Amino acid sequence: MRLPLRGGCQCGAIRFEITKRPLTLFCNHSVDSQQETSSAFSMSLLVPRDGLKYLKGAPKAFETQIANGKATKSALFCEKCGTRIANDTAGNPSLSVKASCLDDRAKLKPVGHIWVKEAQDWVVFHEDALIYEEAPDDGYFALMERWAAQEYA
Numbered sequence: 001m002r003l004p005l006r007g008g009c010q011c012g013a014i015r016f017e018i019t020k021r022p023l024t025l026f027c028n029h030s031v032d033s034q035q036e037t038s039s040a041f042s043m044s045l046l047v048p049r050d051g052l053k054y055l056k057g058a059p060k061a062f063e064t065q066i067a068n069g070k071a072t073k074s075a076l077f078c079e080k081c082g083t084r085i086a087n088d089t090a091g092n093p094s095l096s097v098k099a100s101c102l103d104d105r106a107k108l109k110p111v112g113h114i115w116v117k118e119a120q121d122w123v124v125f126h127e128d129a130l131i132y133e134e135a136p137d138d139g140y141f142a143l144m145e146r147w148a149a150q151e152y153a
């Protein structure tokens with residue numbers, strides 16, 4: 001994966017780049033993620049906080065509770081077109097950038113799936129993928145390790 005990665009919202013009002021190595025990429029099948037994307041799941045690219053730079057525009061934020069009710073999440077979105085750019089959960093060292101906003105999505109290969117207990121029943125998982133019924137309880141370590149082996153080996 002070559003840096004920087006560039007991306008933006010659907011209308012072009014927001015452009016960004018990722019300047020630090022993403023930590024992992026996974027699909028989130030939670031009902032929350034289905035709702036935020038108006039789709040079956042979201043693709044979450046965890047990026048160090050200081051690795052996301054806005055080149056044009058800046059997102060608006062609204063505060064919400066994450067599913068377990070233990071933390072506040074800022075949903076960062078374009079105020080013109082509504083595209084979700086990222087989620088910023090209080091206390092996390094990384095941001096969850098919505099990978100579908102990247103310009104080049106062709107080589108994005110998620111290494112795992114979380115919240116599969118809420119997944120649409122037609123979703124088929126790759127046999128090599130890491131699968132979690134809910135959020136991983138290891139601080140996403142296995143997902144980060146698998147990603148590093150896939151992308152940076």
Ligand SMILES: [Zn+2]
Nearest residue numbers: 009011078081
């Ligand atoms: Zn926009």
